[in-house]
Amino acid sequence: MGAILRYFKDIGLGLWNLFVGLSVTTKYFLTMKVNTQQYPEERLPLPARSRSMIKLIYDGEKDQFNCVACMMCAKACPNSCIKLEGVRMPDGKRRMTTFKLDFSTCIFCGYCVEACGFDALTFVSEEYENSVYKRGSLLQDEHAMKWARPAHLAPKPEEAAPVAAGASAGA
Amino acid sequence: MITGEQILKTVSGLLHQGLAAAGVSFLAPVVDRVAAAVAMFLGISVFVMFLVWMERKVSAHMQSRIGPNRVGIFGLLQTVADAIKLTIKEDIKPVKRDKVPYYIAPIIAFVATFMGMVVIPFDRGVSVQDLNIGILYVIAITGFTVIAILSAGWSSNNKFALLGGFRSAAQIVSYEVPLVLSVIPIIMVTGTLNLSAIVEYQAAHGYWFTNPLYAIPVLVSFLIFITSATAEANRAPFDIPEAESELIGGFHTEYSGVKFAMFFLGEYIAVIVSASVAVTVFLGGWLPPLPMLGFIPGFVWFMVKLVVVIYFVMAFRWTFPRLRVDQLMAFGWKVLIPIAILNLLLMGVVELFLAKGA
Amino acid sequence: MTDLLLSQIKAGGESQFGTDEYVVNLGPQHPATHGVLRLVVKLDGETVKETMPVLGYLHRSIEKICENRTYPQCITYTDRVDYVSAMSVNLAFALATERLMGLEAPPRAQWLRMVFVELQRIASHLLWMGAFAGDIGALTPFLYGLRERERILDLFEMTCGQRLTYNYIRIGGVMIDILPEFVPKCRAFLDYFETKVPEYEGLLTYNPIFLERTKGVGVITPEVGINSGVCGPSLRGSGVSCDVRKQQPYLFYDQVKFKECLATDGDCWSRYRVRMDEMRESVSIIRQCLDRLEPGPIETKLPPVLKAPPASEIYSRIESSRGEMGIYLVGDGTAKPYKAKFRCASFSNTFVLDQLTRGWKVADIMAVLGSLDMIVPEVDR
Numbered sequence: 001m002g003a004i005l006r007y008f009k010d011i012g013l014g015l016w017n018l019f020v021g022l023s024v025t026t027k028y029f030l031t032m033k034v035n036t037q038q039y040p041e042e043r044l045p046l047p048a049r050s051r052s053m054i055k056l057i058y059d060g061e062k063d064q065f066n067c068v069a070c071m072m073c074a075k076a077c078p079n080s081c082i083k084l085e086g087v088r089m090p091d092g093k094r095r096m097t098t099f100k101l102d103f104s105t106c107i108f109c110g111y112c113v114e115a116c117g118f119d120a121l122t123f124v125s126e127e128y129e130n131s132v133y134k135r136g137s138l139l140q141d142e143h144a145m146k147w148a149r150p151a152h153l154a155p156k157p158e159e160a161a162p163v164a165a166g167a168s169a170g171a
Numbered sequence: 172m173i174t175g176e177q178i179l180k181t182v183s184g185l186l187h188q189g190l191a192a193a194g195v196s197f198l199a200p201v202v203d204r205v206a207a208a209v210a211m212f213l214g215i216s217v218f219v220m221f222l223v224w225m226e227r228k229v230s231a232h233m234q235s236r237i238g239p240n241r242v243g244i245f246g247l248l249q250t251v252a253d254a255i256k257l258t259i260k261e262d263i264k265p266v267k268r269d270k271v272p273y274y275i276a277p278i279i280a281f282v283a284t285f286m287g288m289v290v291i292p293f294d295r296g297v298s299v300q301d302l303n304i305g306i307l308y309v310i311a312i313t314g315f316t317v318i319a320i321l322s323a324g325w326s327s328n329n330k331f332a333l334l335g336g337f338r339s340a341a342q343i344v345s346y347e348v349p350l351v352l353s354v355i356p357i358i359m360v361t362g363t364l365n366l367s368a369i370v371e372y373q374a375a376h377g378y379w380f381t382n383p384l385y386a387i388p389v390l391v392s393f394l395i396f397i398t399s400a401t402a403e404a405n406r407a408p409f410d411i412p413e414a415e416s417e418l419i420g421g422f423h424t425e426y427s428g429v430k431f432a433m434f435f436l437g438e439y440i441a442v443i444v445s446a447s448v449a450v451t452v453f454l455g456g457w458l459p460p461l462p463m464l465g466f467i468p469g470f471v472w473f474m475v476k477l478v479v480v481i482y483f484v485m486a487f488r489w490t491f492p493r494l495r496v497d498q499l500m501a502f503g504w505k506v507l508i509p510i511a512i513l514n515l516l517l518m519g520v521v522e523l524f525l526a527k528g529a
Numbered sequence: 530m531t532d533l534l535l536s537q538i539k540a541g542g543e544s545q546f547g548t549d550e551y552v553v554n555l556g557p558q559h560p561a562t563h564g565v566l567r568l569v570v571k572l573d574g575e576t577v578k579e580t581m582p583v584l585g586y587l588h589r590s591i592e593k594i595c596e597n598r599t600y601p602q603c604i605t606y607t608d609r610v611d612y613v614s615a616m617s618v619n620l621a622f623a624l625a626t627e628r629l630m631g632l633e634a635p636p637r638a639q640w641l642r643m644v645f646v647e648l649q650r651i652a653s654h655l656l657w658m659g660a661f662a663g664d665i666g667a668l669t670p671f672l673y674g675l676r677e678r679e680r681i682l683d684l685f686e687m688t689c690g691q692r693l694t695y696n697y698i699r700i701g702g703v704m705i706d707i708l709p710e711f712v713p714k715c716r717a718f719l720d721y722f723e724t725k726v727p728e729y730e731g732l733l734t735y736n737p738i739f740l741e742r743t744k745g746v747g748v749i750t751p752e753v754g755i756n757s758g759v760c761g762p763s764l765r766g767s768g769v770s771c772d773v774r775k776q777q778p779y780l781f782y783d784q785v786k787f788k789e790c791l792a793t794d795g796d797c798w799s800r801y802r803v804r805m806d807e808m809r810e811s812v813s814i815i816r817q818c819l820d821r822l823e824p825g826p827i828e829t830k831l832p833p834v835l836k837a838p839p840a841s842e843i844y845s846r847i848e849s850s851r852g853e854m855g856i857y858l859v860g861d862g863t864a865k866p867y868k869a870k871f872r873c874a875s876f877s878n879t880f881v882l883d884q885l886t887r888g889w890k891v892a893d894i895m896a897v898l899g900s901l902d903m904i905v906p907e908v909d910r
Contacts, residue, residue, distance in 0.1 A: 014737030234672035493666025
């Protein structure tokens with residue numbers, strides 16, 4: 001007798017729980033609220049710190065890149081993506097001559113940006129559509145990576161870039 | 172006030188006039204039947220396309236996402252795009268297949284389910300052929316799908332397809348029993364197998380659920396019928412034979428292109444057939460919910476009720492997990508059939524002792 | 530037994546045990562194996578006779594690579610060891626290095642680390658829930674889980690810039706301080722999330738079909754679990770108390786109140802319950818951490834070149850989302866580790882799969898595999 005009662009109780013309980021489950025999905029169906037961003041019509045802006053694309057900062061006033069070819073970014077990179085050369089100018093300062101970053105091996109870890117002490121590298125969060133047709137175009141040189149920082153994005157003194165000490169250890 | 176009957180009479184009148192003008196009036200009965208069959212075929216095909224879209228939209232909104240919305244307004248032409256894609260797909264055939272069953276199986280799956288729609292009344296007097304054995308005919312025809320599945324599984328020369336075919340056939344055959352048992356209480360009360368007559372009974376005596384005596388047995392019958400119908404159509408939560416996340420792709424693993432499309436559409440038409448029978452037998456077919464809404468034609472109400480029932484069939488798929496094969500069989504034999512038999516007893520008691528003179 | 534199985538595969542399935550058994554390959558590409566896991570299954574009709582996992586399809590030689598990278602550069606590789614809960618592996622390696630070199634992160638960094646690791650635990654369990662339900666057949670909880678996970682990933686993106694491979698928890702602290710709007714957004718998310726967990730439970734926990742698929746299936750008794758090396762929520766489902774956060778508290782876990790989620794039966798359903806409860810406990814831990822955040826430095830001062838003491842070694846473990854994640858580091862006085870070994874929970878949980886599925890049906894392999902929360906990149910590294 002107990003088994004028969006348990007049988008019916010199980011069926012009743014099961015039916016009720018199925019109904020509870022149905023009510024959850026039906027509630028979502030009726031509210032019709034979606035969380036979809038309909039790309040490419042809607043392009044929501046990425047957060048400011050997004051590690052999207054690495055760019056070399058070009059100073060418009062001085063008409064030169066900020067990079068002094070100190071090689072700290074090349075040493076910090078885990079995958080050795082960065083190859084750069086520089087020369088010492090007659091006035092004693094170093095300037096970069098060529099800068100190549102291989103984006104096909106870059107993992108966007110951010111160590112190069114953090115290692116740079118001269119505000120030469122940065123992430124530009126708006127540029128995230130970086131698909132190319134030829135793999136060779138992922139090896140970008142300083143002309144492809146040139147980026148002039150708009151005035152409103154100049155770094156404030158208290159929000160300096162994070163310093164990852166130890167990241168620039170010898171490779 | 173437009174009714175389906177009037178539309179039918181007008182169209183058939185026009186056809187007969189055309190035939191008389193051509194001097195071949197003796198062909199009138201044949202032309203009637205053929206025209207009705209063609210109309211049903213086209214109508215159901217369009218409805219199936221709508222259903223595929225509806226499933227994708229329903230599942231999408233249940234999951235907080237948008238379904239197809241690019242092809243055509245609200246994505247309504249998505250099914251057309253899918254159909255075109257399936258027809259231009261490469262026809263991959265296993266080399267060692269058994270040719271005759273291999274090609275017949277999708278045809279049977281597609282055609283047999285269509286045959287079930289022949290007896291469904293869409294409005295008063297509007298059905299392709301109003302058979303006196305309506306329900307019996309529908310249930311017998313749904314058994315044809317077993318042949319299709321077994322042929323598909325066997326002829327694919329693939330042990331997994333064969334296993335899937337066996338499982339599916341066992342499932343369909345064992346869920347036919349509660350399907351039939353759940354309809355018998357209604358037949359006991361109405362005394363007829365004729366689907367139009369069942370709807371007329373409901374028109375005369377009011378909906379089942381408004382009658383306190385019949386409400387509970389009919390509710391139980393309805394639930395058992397819907398469950399068995401989803402099992403018959405191999406839909407979740409009973410879709411082990413064709414489950415994507417199991418290692419076996421099911422009986423239609425080796426089919427591609429149009430043949431797969433036929434299986435796929437056959438599954439939807441099976442759902443339509445079962446839901447139509449459920450609407451006709453349990454929910455009043457083409458009757459309006461309230462008499463004052465009778466100015467809206469009957470077939471519109473039929474469609475509305477059909478869409479509501481099919482929505483629930485789809486909601487089952489996207490809400491519930493899948494049953495394992497042995498649990499599926501256990502559920503059918505150990506739960507559905509005893510409950511259906513008890514329900515039959517209950518309805519018998521109600522009909523015999525309590526409903527006298529009602 | 531496995532040699533016999535291998536020879537059978539080579540011989541094309543000709544078996545001496547009878548003609549009804551055959552060997553089937555749940556190949557590397559499969560919707561239910563959570564990555565590229567290959568299972569060679571010997572079946573007798575529908576019943577499983579033996580399951581042999583074949584690993585290595587996602588081997589990327591991370592441990593070997595780490596031998597040629599400096600300690601901070603290794604952190605970028607730890608993200609990829611378990612990309613579903615990358616913060617935990619970041620933390621494991623950072624803690625191991627700090628213990629090796631005798632460093633300590635400042636308090637604010639410790640609290641922030643706790644917040645992020647617990648958020649990561651919730652995100653990982655949400656993905657697990659979706660995958661588990663999807664294996665069982667309910668396709669909707671996957672979308673719900675991902676919807677919530679997207680909000681957590683938005684919080685991560687706001688802070689460190691990435692959604693999957695964060696490289697956030699560094700040796701000596703964290704990468705960058707949180708933005709001021711992080712705390713209110715995090716609290717808003719936690720409030721929102723607490724209303725969602727009952728929904729998932731309504732969909733799954735007492736669903737009769739789900740119960741039939743998971744109750745009594747894949748029972749790990751405590752003895753079998755401990756002997757087979759099962760750890761984490763999979764072992765807590767059997768009632769064994771094995772949470773590293775309680776036994777060897779790291780960060781400030783001894784200062785927050787949370788309970789260790791245990792269940793008694795040891796079947797798939799118990800493991801499911803343990804993880805759902807863990808999500809709730811993580812919410813409470815995060816709230817307590819956010820309450821106790823105080824301004825301060827986020828990283829200790831490190832030497833420009835981080836060198837390990839010569840001839841040093843350490844084994845350091847944390848509780849990641851899947852269980853005990855241990856890092857064994859050997860330092861030799863240089864800036865690069867001599868040996869970095871990742872002891873991953875999924876790898877040691879794999880062994881018990883064979884014992885659990887013998888005699889059950891094929892569909893149960895999926896249920897058991899899902900409930901063990903196996904992440905293949907962690908298995909293969």
